[in-house]
Amino acid sequence: MEKFFSIRGFKAIKLSLLLxxxxxxxxxxxxxxxxxxEFAASRVPEIKIGQTSKKDISDMFGTPWRTGMEDGRxxxxxxxxxxxxxxxxxxDLLIRFDPQGVVRSYTFGSTxx
Numbered sequence: 001m002e003k004f005f006s007i008r009g010f011k012a013i014k015l016s017l018l019l020x021x022x023x024x025x026x027x028x029x030x031x032x033x034x035x036x037x038e039f040a041a042s043r044v045p046e047i048k049i050g051q052t053s054k055k056d057i058s059d060m061f062g063t064p065w066r067t068g069m070e071d072g073r074x075x076x077x078x079x080x081x082x083x084x085x086x087x088x089x090x091x092d093l094l095i096r097f098d099p100q101g102v103v104r105s106y107t108f109g110s111t112x113x
Contacts (some may be wrong), residue, residue: 032084036065039078041091044108054101061093070096071106 004022039061046052055074064076079092091110098104 033081034083035081036079036092037062038080039065039091039093039106041110041112044093044106045096047103048101048105049105051071051102054097057095057103064095073097073099074101 010036029062043060047057061078065079066077066079068075072098076095076097077092080090082089082090089112091108091112093106093108095106096104
């Protein structure tokens with residue numbers, strides 16, 4: 001009985017490795033994957049420090065991809081990161097809010113041309 005389970009366990013491990021290698025190979029063959037979500041980067045200039053509220057930001061860009069804290073203050077991140085065999089294309093926007101929910105500062109970066 002032990003021999004049956006050890007052979008069966010070995011086959012399961014072999015199958016798992018085969019599926020893992022196949023998944024990685026499929027990703028490499030397609031050569032493209034994305035992380036994050038698209039947002040209206042063209043609207044970034046509309047953000048006004050000390051004036052734009054969380055609601056305004058939400059109306060402009062939708063639900064943030066990620067939320068967090070910096071120095072005890074809320075932050076929202078919007079970002080899209082696309083990777084392919086021939087390079088990458090990224091855009092990200094990090095917005096920092098004051099305790100009243102108004103934009104304190106923001107950082108925008110892009111590799112798109």
